[in-house]
Every structure is written in structure tokens, then in C-alpha cells.
Amino acid sequence: MRRAIGLLPENALVGLITYGTQVHLHELGFADISKLYVFRGTKEISKDQILDQLGLSSGGRGLVKGAVQRSGMPMQQQQNVMGSSSVNRFLLPASDCEYTLNALLDELQPDQWPVEAGNRALRCTGVALSVAAGLLGACLPGTGARIIALVGGPCTEGPGMIVSKDLSEPVRSHKDLDKDAAPHFHKAVKFYDNLAKQLVSQGHVLDLFASALDQVGVAEMKVAVERTGGLVVLAESFGHPVFKDSFKRIFEDGEGSLGLSFNGTLEINCSKDIKIQGIIGPCTSLEKKGALCADTVVGQGNTTQWKMCGLDRSTCLTVFFDISPSDRSNPTGTPNTHLYIQFVTNYQNSEGQLRLRVATVARKWVDDSSSTEELVEGFDQETAAVVLARFISLKMEVEEEFDATRWLDRSLIRLCSRFGDYRKDDPSSFVINPNFSIFPQFMFNLRRSQFVQVFNNSPDETAYFRMLLNRESITNSVVMIQPSLLSYSFSAPPTPALLDVASIAADRILLLDAYFSVVIFHGMTIAQWRNLGYQNQPEHQAFAQLLQAPYDDAQNIIKDRFPVPRLVVCDQHGSQARFLLAKLNPSATYNSAHEVAPGSDIIFTDDVSLQVFCRDNGKFKSELFEFKFRLLPDPPQFPIPSQPDL
Numbered sequence: 001m002r003r004a005i006g007l008l009p010e011n012a013l014v015g016l017i018t019y020g021t022q023v024h025l026h027e028l029g030f031a032d033i034s035k036l037y038v039f040r041g042t043k044e045i046s047k048d049q050i051l052d053q054l055g056l057s058s059g060g061r062g063l064v065k066g067a068v069q070r071s072g073m074p075m076q077q078q079q080n081v082m083g084s085s086s087v088n089r090f091l092l093p094a095s096d097c098e099y100t101l102n103a104l105l106d107e108l109q110p111d112q113w114p115v116e117a118g119n120r121a122l123r124c125t126g127v128a129l130s131v132a133a134g135l136l137g138a139c140l141p142g143t144g145a146r147i148i149a150l151v152g153g154p155c156t157e158g159p160g161m162i163v164s165k166d167l168s169e170p171v172r173s174h175k176d177l178d179k180d181a182a183p184h185f186h187k188a189v190k191f192y193d194n195l196a197k198q199l200v201s202q203g204h205v206l207d208l209f210a211s212a213l214d215q216v217g218v219a220e221m222k223v224a225v226e227r228t229g230g231l232v233v234l235a236e237s238f239g240h241p242v243f244k245d246s247f248k249r250i251f252e253d254g255e256g257s258l259g260l261s262f263n264g265t266l267e268i269n270c271s272k273d274i275k276i277q278g279i280i281g282p283c284t285s286l287e288k289k290g291a292l293c294a295d296t297v298v299g300q301g302n303t304t305q306w307k308m309c310g311l312d313r314s315t316c317l318t319v320f321f322d323i324s325p326s327d328r329s330n331p332t333g334t335p336n337t338h339l340y341i342q343f344v345t346n347y348q349n350s351e352g353q354l355r356l357r358v359a360t361v362a363r364k365w366v367d368d369s370s371s372t373e374e375l376v377e378g379f380d381q382e383t384a385a386v387v388l389a390r391f392i393s394l395k396m397e398v399e400e401e402f403d404a405t406r407w408l409d410r411s412l413i414r415l416c417s418r419f420g421d422y423r424k425d426d427p428s429s430f431v432i433n434p435n436f437s438i439f440p441q442f443m444f445n446l447r448r449s450q451f452v453q454v455f456n457n458s459p460d461e462t463a464y465f466r467m468l469l470n471r472e473s474i475t476n477s478v479v480m481i482q483p484s485l486l487s488y489s490f491s492a493p494p495t496p497a498l499l500d501v502a503s504i505a506a507d508r509i510l511l512l513d514a515y516f517s518v519v520i521f522h523g524m525t526i527a528q529w530r531n532l533g534y535q536n537q538p539e540h541q542a543f544a545q546l547l548q549a550p551y552d553d554a555q556n557i558i559k560d561r562f563p564v565p566r567l568v569v570c571d572q573h574g575s576q577a578r579f580l581l582a583k584l585n586p587s588a589t590y591n592s593a594h595e596v597a598p599g600s601d602i603i604f605t606d607d608v609s610l611q612v613f614c615r616d617n618g619k620f621k622s623e624l625f626e627f628k629f630r631l632l633p634d635p636p637q638f639p640i641p642s643q644p645d646l
Contacts, residue, residue, distance in 0.1 A: 001105055007251035010095035015135070016104060019128035020111030020121070021157075025054070025135075026104055028097045029089040034107060039131055041124025044159040044191070047198070050134035054090075090135065119165045123153055125217065126160025126191055129206070129224075133195060136204045144262025144348050146205045146230075146310065148250075151216045152238065159191045162217040171215045174454050174462070188220040196224040200284045203263040205310035207231045209247060210460070211238045219459035226467055229264075229282040229310030233563040234464040245564040258562055259313030261355075264347030266306045266317070268292075271339040273365075274321045277301055280390045281317035282471045283308045294322035299394060311347060314473045314562075318390050338362050376419060379435045385442035386469075386477040393451050393466045404452045412443045444585075444610050445482040445499070465516070468563070476515060476561075483514035483583050488549055490542065500585040500610075504572065504601040511550040512580050517566040518557055520550045521580045527571035572601060585610045 008014065016026045023039040037054060039045060051057040092100075115121050132147045156165045161184050163171045172182035199206055207230045210216040218234060225232050231250065235243035250258060266283065268276055275294035278285075278301025285300040285307075292304050298320040300306060308315070321341075342360040349355055366374045388411065395402050419436060423429040450457055450465045457465075469477055487497035488509040497503040503510065505523050512519040522530065526547075529535075535544035558564055570576035586603040587610070 002102055003248060004251050005094055005098055005101055007248070007253075008094040009253075010093060012094045013091045014094050014097055014101065015091045016101060017128055017132055018108065019124055021113040021124065023124060023128045023131050025090065025131060027089045028092045028100050031100050034104065039127055041122065041127045041158045043127075045127060045130055045134075047130075047134040047137055050131055051138060054135075056138055118167050120156050120163070120167055121153060122165060123156050124158040125149070125151060125155035126188075126195075127158045129195060130159070133198050133202070133204070133206075137198065137202045144203070144205075144350075144352070146207055146260075146262075147199075148207045149209065150238070151208065151210045151212070153212050154214060154216050155188075160188050160217065160220065162188055162215070162220055172459060174457075174459055177459060185220065188217065189223060192221050192224040196227040196284070199224065199228045200307050200309060203307075203309050204228065205230045205262070207250070207310075209233045209235075209243060211235045211240065211243045213237070215458050215460040217460070219463040222463040222467060226282050226470065227284040227309075229308050229315070229471075231258075231310070231562070232464060232467050234460065242564050242566055245558075246562060249562055249564070257350075259350075261311050261347045261349050262309065264308035264311050264345060266308055267344040268304055268319065269342040269344070270321070271341075273339055274323055274341075276304060277320035277322050278303075279306055279317050279319050280394055280470055282310070282315060282467075283317060296322060298391070308345075308347070314476070315471055316473045316477070318387055318470070320391075338364055372419060376433045376435050381436065381439045381442065382478045383474055384439065385446065385481055386474050388443075389446055389449075389451055389477065389481055390470055392446075393469060396452070397466075405447050408443055408447050408452070412440060415439070440614060441610060442478075442482055444613050448607065449481055451481075468516075479513055480515040483512055485513075486511040486550070486553065488546060490546065494549060494553070498585070499583065501581070501588050501601055501603050503584070506572070506598075506600075509546065509550050510580065511553055512583060513557055513565075514579075514583055515561075515565060517568055517579055518554045519568045519570065519579045520554060521577065522569075522571045524572040527574075587611060 005014065015028065018024045018026070019041065022041050025037040025039070027035040027037070039050070039053070048057065111121065113122060129147065129149060132149075136145050136147065154163050154171060155161050156163060163169055163184065172185055176182040177185060195206075205228045206221075206224050208218065208221055208225050210218055210233070213236055218232070224230075233243060233246045235246075237243070249256065250260065252258075265286070266279075270276065270292060272291070276292050277294045277296055278298040280299040283300055283306040285303040286305040288303045288305040290304055293302055299318075340360065340362050342358065345355075345357045345359075347355055364374075388408070392404050392408065395407070396404055415436070416430070416432060420430055420432040422431070446452060450462065451469060454462050465480070469480055472480070483499060485497045485499050485503060486494050487503060488494050488511065489505075489507060494511075497510065504521075506525040508523045509526055510519075510521040510523075512521065529543060530547060534540045535547050554567060558567065568576055568579045570579065581601070581603050584603065586605050586607050588600065588602045589605055589609075
């Protein structure tokens with residue numbers, strides 16, 4: 001916190017809220033002694049009640065924040081806000097209150113209310129966020145502001161509660177959610193949904209930094225964070241590098257800055273031949289309906305305008321369009337050969353300046369009934385994989401008993417049947433254009449990823465993964481779906497390696513970039529030489545350089561990424577080698593251990609390999625190419641995830 005305050009611009013307005021059993025709003029403008037306002041943590045409190053208790057209800061101008069606000073308003077607006085003595089009690093420029101804040105942090109103590117044996121600590125996260133949102137709502141309209149919530153455990157009382165204080169009640173799991181056996185989940189989601197609506201109407205952002213070994217309620221808070229365009233970081237503790245380095249980056253300026261912007265809107269205009277279904281990503285529908293809105297809705301739909309309270313230089317939205325079956329002709333009778341889409345974006349940058357960006361694109365209509373060559377040439381495999389990943393993640397959240405694996409398999413087979421060349425009843429004859437060559441591999445890794453397979457992940461982790469997938473760039477999202485692997489050895493410079501267990505060798509070092517984690521994996525021989533200290537001997541400088549190279553590359557990856565990924569350093573056959581093995585194609589398992597090359601490794605799994613996945617999809621081609629789908633029973637000996645049972 002001290003480090004963050006030191007990085008803020010001098011004119012950035014800052015406030016502080018702490019909470020535990022109760023919520024404490026600190027009055028920074030009274031520097032003589034520590035003075036604070038206390039709110040009960042057991043009941044929901046409205047914005048009007050908050051302002052009444054603070055004596056701000058009749059002030060008209062109000063206040064700005066519950067955590068930290070960057071310099072997000074024009075100077076004239078700052079002067080207007082600062083003209084209110086009521087606001088000055090709670091909100092001061094960073095240069096004026098740095099000493100007071102540091103003194104408050106020095107005096108800060110754990111919650112004084114005792115925690116009985118067998119109980120969790122009382123934590124009223126929901127009320128604290130309500131107080132912060134209420135204060136923000138009293139500021140001037142159009143002012144960019146952020147609530148930065150540092151959450152160290154689950155909310156155990158008041159609105160937004162995800163689990164009771166009794167330790168005998170476990171925190172909800174995916175199985176509980178599937179069986180509707182999570183008693184607090186729907187009520188908490190409703191509370192955060194209302195909080196999201198309030199923040200969106202005010203144009204303010206909720207950022208979430210969750211640092212705890214247990215779940216803290218990210219799954220419930222997802223709606224408020226995502227709809228306001230907030231940042232989210234999930235770490236094990238406040239001392240972990242994932243939290244510390246990520247928290248520092250949001251305050252950095254210059255090249256290391258995230259380019260945070262505020263209070264944006266997006267409007268889409270397009271030709272009458274297409275309709276807008278909706279958007280998946282960090283935004284909220286403004287419910288501006290019109291003739292361009294499609295009947296079917298995907299994500300935030302039924303509108304042509306969206307609110308983006310927070311955005312940065314890497315924010316990426318997925319827009320879905322519906323092709324209208326109407327006649328594509330203009331009044332003169334000449335067919336329209338092109339369609340047009342225009343994106344109009346307004347936002348306020350970190351300096352408080354307003355920006356307007358307009359991007360207009362033209363695309364050509366293609367008659368796919370006669371030829372598919374132009375469609376094939378325009379196919380982007382990486383973008384298609386990311387769009388499918390975001391779409392299927394949404395369907396898994398909103399549709400009960402949705403079989404994501406089967407849906408992906410059917411989609412892949414339909415694509416191959418449409419654009420592949422083959423002889424009927426001869427799967428070995430199948431060939432496909434190079435523009436589609438990597439797409440089946442993307443689908444194989446997607447169906448094994450944390451976005452589809454929620455087993456062994458908590459609801460908080462699943463929500464965290466999907467929030468980042470929905471907002472990151474195509475390049476970063478592809479790495480989430482299919483990690484990249486580099487190989488380091490004496491015989492060659494660093495080279496890309498297949499994401500396969502066969503890439504493991506005793507005399508190699510592997511660097512895996514899985515976006516959320518970066519893994520440096522030492523082969524068995526490399527690890528033994530390192531443990532013997534050969535790298536410290538002058539005659540083995542080449543070995544020292546080999547050991548250092550993946551560390552340097554890993555730091556370059558970590559430096560440019562937000563949230564900062566977890567760095568895992570492990571050895572072959574070590575306990576943390578699972579971080580690498582879980583991402584590799586299991587081409588060698590315990591069933592084929594006799595075929596493994598010396599020094600390589602095997603994966604103890606029943607998952608199918610990429611080769612089996614492609615081969616078994618081909619078994620059904622003769623029927624699937626004609627779209628004669630029929631369900632086949634799942635044999636009990638099939639591995640999980642199984643080959644497509646179509």
C-alpha cells in the first residue's frame with residue numbers, strides 16, 4: 001500500500017476503507033488524531049443511508065472513493081470536487097495525505113473482535129464495497145474512479161456472504177453449484193449484480209485482488225468486476241509475487257503502464273444485412289434497442305451501445321453478429337457486394353482527457369454455395385479458437401447440463417466436413433487446407449483446458465480463468481488455450497518444441513508458458529549436474545549459460561504480462577513437474593511405457609492423446625459428413641475425456 005501511494009500522481013485523489021466485523025471509513029482530512037466512521041457489517045445499507053450517516057446527503061457535490069483513485073478527472077472537475085469541505089474530510093490528493101495514510105497503515109491492527117474456536121473470522125466484504133460505491137456515487141458525473149478491493153478471505157456476514165462463520169460448513173464447490181446445494185450463492189450473486197448496476201450507472205470500476213489460500217467469492221463477485229471492466233488477480237497471499245508485482249503494475253507509468261482508461265462507451269453501427277447478437281467481455285449493455293439488434297442474444301445483447309467503465313490497452317471484446325436472411329439489395333436493385341461495420345468508442349484516459357475513436361471496416365459478401373475458396377483464405381485459426389473458447393465458457397455458465405466436450409467435437413467435425421476433401425468411407429483420404437491445419441489441435445487443447453474441465457478447480461479459480469480469457473488479447477488468449485513450449489540444450493539454440501511428453505529429455509531444459517504460470521523444467525541429467533554445482537566451475541561456463549537462458553526468457557514473459565504469472569521451477573520426476581505434465585499431450589502413458597525413449601517421461605493418465613483424438617474423430621466421418629448424428633453409449637473402459645460419442 002505504501003509503495004502504491006508513492007507511485008500515484010500527486011493530484012490523484014485517495015481514500016481508505018478497512019473492514020472486518022465492521023466497516024471503517026477513515027477521515028483523512030482530520031490529521032490531528034485518527035478519526036473514522038463505522039458501519040455495521042450485518043445488514044445491507046443503501047447509498048442514501050451511507051450519505052446521511054456521513055453528512056453528505058445535502059452537500060450536492062459528494063465524494064469519490066473507498067480505496068484509491070488515479071488521476072481520472074479533468075483539472076476543473078478536481079477543483080470543483082475539492083471545493084467541497086465535506087469531500088476533503090475523506091478524500092485528499094496523494095501528495096497531501098501520504099503522511100496520514102502511512103500513519104494509518106502503521107497503526108492498523110487485525111480485527112479486534114474475537115474469533116471463537118471452530119469459527120471463521122467475520123468479514124463483511126459486501127458492506128465495505130457498498131460503502132465505497134456509495135461514496136463514489138456522490139462524486140461528479142463522468143469522473144473516472146476505481147475501487148481497489150484487497151480481499152484476504154471469504155465474506156462471512158452481511159450481504160454478499162458466501163459461507164457462514166461456522167467452519168463445519170465448507171465453501172461451495174462446483175458439485176454444490178451443479179446440485180443447487182450452495183445456500184448463499186444466488187443471494188450473493190444478486191447482491192453483486194445490483195452493485196454492478198450501481199457502479200455502471202456511476203461509471204466506476206471495481207478491481208479485485210484476492211489473496212488467500214481458501215476461496216474468497218470471486219465466482220459471486222465476477223458479475224460486478226466483469227461488467228465494470230475491472231482487473232482481477234488471484235494469489236495465495238499478499239506476500240506472493242503474483243500479488244505484489246501485479247499490484248505494483250497498476251500504478252506504474254510510462255512503458256510499464258497498463259494504459260488504464262475510464263468511463264468508456266462503445267457503439268456499433270452496421271449494414272442492415274447483419275444484426276448484432278451481443279458481446280462477450282468486460283462491458284455492460286446500455287439497452288439501446290433498435291433495428292440492428294438480433295432476436296438471439298449472446299452475452300450482453302439487445303443493444304447497439306455498451307458501457308465500459310474500465311478499459312486498458314489490451315482490452316479485447318468478442319462481438320457476435322447474425323446474418324440476416326433478407327434480400328441483400330439496395331433500392332436501385334443492384335446487389336450489395338459489401339457489408340460495413342463501424343465501432344465508435346468514447347473513453348477518458350488516465351490524464352482526464354476525453355478520447356473518441358472510430359474504426360470502420362468493410363467486408364465482402366461471399367456466395368459460399370458455389371465456392372469456399374475465399375472463406376478458407378480469410379479463416380483465422382487463432383481468432384476462431386478464442387471465439388469458440390469464450391462462447392463455450394459462456395454456455396457452460398448459463399446452460400444447465402451443457403456437454404461442452406461433445407459440442408466442441410461436433411463443431412470440429414462439421415467444420416472438417418464442410419471444408420475438407422475426402423473420399424466417402426475412407427477416413428485416411430481426408431485432407432484439409434493449411435489454413436485449418438492447427439485448428440483441430442486448438443480444439444484438443446481447449447477440451448482439456450481449465451475453461452472446459454472444471455474438475456480439480458474451485459469455482460473461484462474457474463471464474464478467474466474465464467474473466468481473463470474474456471478480456472485479454474487474441475495472442476494471450478491463445479496461450480491460455482494452448483501453451484507454448486521452448487527447448488534448451490547444448491546441441492541447439494532455444495527452439496520451439498511440440499507440446500508433447502515426447503519433448504522431455506534428460507539433457508534438456510523446457511520453458512512452458514501457460515499464461516497463468518511459467519514453468520522452467522530441468523531434465524534429470526541437467527538437474528543432477530546443477531545439484532553437483534558444475535555451473536560454478538570455470539570450465540563449465542556453457543552449462544551455466546544454459547541454466548540461465550530460460551530464467552532470462554521467463555523474466556521477459558513475466559515483465560510484460562498482467563496479472564503477473566506464477567513462476568514454477570521444477571525437475572523431472574519432482575513433485576512440481578505436474579505443472580508441465582498437465583499441459584502436455586499424453587502420447588506416452590503407463591500403457592505405452594515400453595515405447596518411451598531413454599531419458600524421456602510418461603504421463604499417468606487415461607486421457608486420449610492428440611493422435612487418438614484425430615484418429616477417432618475420423619472413424620465417424622462417413623456418417624458425420626452427411627450429418628447423420630446418432631448417440632452411441634459410452635463404453636465404461638473409455639478414458640475421460642472420451643472420444644466423441646456421436
